[in-house]
Amino acid sequence: MTIKQVSEQYHISVDTLRYYERVGMIPPVTRTASGIRDYNKEDLKWVELAICMRNAGLPVEAMIEYVRLCRIGDTSIGDRLHLLEEQRTVLLEQRRQIDETLERLNYKISQYEIAARTGKFPECRCCHKC
Amino acid sequence: MTIKQVSEQYHISVDTLRYYERVGMIPPVTRTASGIRDYNKEDLKWVELAICMRNAGLPVEAMIEYVRLCRIGDTSIGDRLHLLEEQRTVLLEQRRQIDETLERLNYKISQYEIAARTGKFPECRCCHKC
DNA sequence: TCTTGACTTAGAGTCCACTCCAACAATTAT
DNA sequence: ATAATTGTTGGAGTGGACTCTAAGTCAAGA
Numbered sequence: 102m103t104i105k106q107v108s109e110q111y112h113i114s115v116d117t118l119r120y121y122e123r124v125g126m127i128p129p130v131t132r133t134a135s136g137i138r139d140y141n142k143e144d145l146k147w148v149e150l151a152i153c154m155r156n157a158g159l160p161v162e163a164m165i166e167y168v169r170l171c172r173i174g175d176t177s178i179g180d181r182l183h184l185l186e187e188q189r190t191v192l193l194e195q196r197r198q199i200d201e202t203l204e205r206l207n208y209k210i211s212q213y214e215i216a217a218r219t220g221k222f223p224e225c226r227c228c229h230k231c
Numbered sequence: 232m233t234i235k236q237v238s239e240q241y242h243i244s245v246d247t248l249r250y251y252e253r254v255g256m257i258p259p260v261t262r263t264a265s266g267i268r269d270y271n272k273e274d275l276k277w278v279e280l281a282i283c284m285r286n287a288g289l290p291v292e293a294m295i296e297y298v299r300l301c302r303i304g305d306t307s308i309g310d311r312l313h314l315l316e317e318q319r320t321v322l323l324e325q326r327r328q329i330d331e332t333l334e335r336l337n338y339k340i341s342q343y344e345i346a347a348r349t350g351k352f353p354e355c356r357c358c359h360k361c
Numbered sequence: 362t363c364t365t366g367a368c369t370t371a372g373a374g375t376c377c378a379c380t381c382c383a384a385c386a387a388t389t390a391t
Numbered sequence: 392a393t394a395a396t397t398g399t400t401g402g403a404g405t406g407g408a409c410t411c412t413a414a415g416t417c418a419a420g421a
Binding site: 153154157159182185186196200201203206207209217 | 280283284286287288289305308309311312315316318319322323325326328329330331332333335336337339340343344346347350351
């Protein structure tokens, strides 16, 4: 699979795909005899994982470290487990923060909906007059 | 309340507090006669809101626009409601993405726990041998 | 009064995660 | 065969969100 096809399938730019490989966020991709990238199934799995992690906001650095650990073999299993658990903690905290903000947003939106209908804000416990 | 006290109370640097004000992410803060910031209750509410939004990962730009709309008065209520709903959509999508990544992470972690105990991976449906 | 520490601004610097560019090589279409 | 497209690299540029520095002002204690 060419870089362009991968780019289209995963809605990610070819520049970003090359960047991920260059910095080690995914292992080196399979190449044709003439040096052109030809993503195989496993390469795609790595791409998918990288995109998933980045979409959740995890740092590129963490993926680079994970890939590095994978490449040194079985002796790094404990370290890899530790890394994954750390990133899970980060995501759980991030989700908690999002939920907190969503609650605040929902309250503000409800006040604004009343304001939009009635022309003025109700008895508003909301911060700074909403 | 001085900038330093606010900085300590909200675990945010004084530089960031000044930056938020400078770019318009919060309205101008109350000052003493000699020009020194003296955050009052309402100023603090704005700081709190700004921090909450940023912690959830919402862009500074969105808060700037919200503050701008608030400052032009009641005619912007509809626009403010629209902005808040947009940001809520962003957060819901972000949370969905985090949940997806958490699921993947949890599966990988479970495989690694087995591997760490037994010394090798179980029949692994996980991508790239975990 | 003097020193110490906290405050002010404007502007420069940093870090992250891309994103773009130049110059060239390989493949595909006509 | 040639033109267009897609690929390659190394390196420079960008945008977002801070973070730091310089040069100076203000306030509280000895």
